[in-house]
Amino acid sequence: MNGVEQTELSQLDTICEKAEQIFEGALQEFLVHGYAGTSMDRVATSAGVSKATIYNHFGDKEGLFIALVKRLAQKKYQIFVESHKAELMQAEPAIALRKLANTILDHSMQDQEYLAFIRLVIGESGRFPELAKTFVHNLGKPGIQVLTEYLTNQRYIMIRDPEATARVIIGTLAHYVLLQEILQGKEIVPMERDRMINTLVDLISPNLTSAS
Template identity: 30%
Template sequence: MTAPQRLTDRKRESIVQAAIAEFRDNGFEVTSMDRIAARAEVSKRTVYNHFPSKEELFSEMLHRLWATSAAQADAAYRPGVALRDQLRELLDSKMKTLGDPNFIDLARVAIGATIHSPDRAQTWVNRLNEREETFTVWVRGAQQDGRLKAVEPGFAASQIHALLKAFAFWPQVTLNKPLLTAEEQVTVVNSALDLFLCWYEIPAACPA
């Protein structure tokens, strides 16, 4: 009973990967279920058995995008632990996701498919904001402990995300720039830490 299930799973995965490649190469509107089936080397009937529509396939890609972006370090604030150490863990985890070529491919496909549909775009933005709530939780905890300045937590969280994405997301997704090297990732994270804590930490600990 297990072998047929494994075969089904492999076919489903082939279909999803073919869809990602087709959407990336040709865009959402041009891509057809026939092209996906041909690329996955399965029948069109098999594609429809797994996904009733192209929209369902797109939803599966979004689900994977959210699942990948959610794989971050524990965002719980820890009293008594240096803010820099805690925030570095969060940023390193976020950078690991941003450095994953599969994540960048999925993000590129998602943006390309949503750019012509306000409804899709709004859903995508809302789901990304949900994933970034982890940083908001951490900022709120540090504020309640009197270690960060009073600011709307979501605003501060958006700022720290923007400091990373300006170098490790948007250039790769929109301009097809190469992923950052390990050394570049460290530089971006350290700079983000300095800027964020210099402004928000109490007392401010700006580097010399």
């Protein structure tokens, strides 16, 4: 690697560090003050950077918020699916589904910052539909695609509509998090997670064929 390449890599690292610094500051401000109540001055102070630096990276507040939504969605997708994808693709259906469900619920329901951000995205989605679309595009859609691929390619599982089944599974998990945690419903309509996961597995069990 020559000197020019090293300089370019160093500059990229600096840009990434600055962006991450801005993301961390912006997240705290948006969670505390909401979208409307957050100013670029607040974000700059929280992130420890100049306001000009934020504008150079993201253009405006909406651009920053969309980038933050995309970053968090991609980060959760990496945790939920991508880091376990190879393992899940090789596992038996009942094992894979339990693993996926528990991973999603563990990393959703135990992350209060993530839950608070979901509330924020939902609350702002009426005025800024692109925010919700960005979240779905970077987390919901790829998750459904991976699960659909798994259900389609499993030779021991016979499902008439793999995509619809994947949507039912992901939708059930999302609804569980939404109702139990985001909407504070766990004391009103309690449901043990193992009971819910077992029921999901039972839904596909009649479609399992013998291994012979």
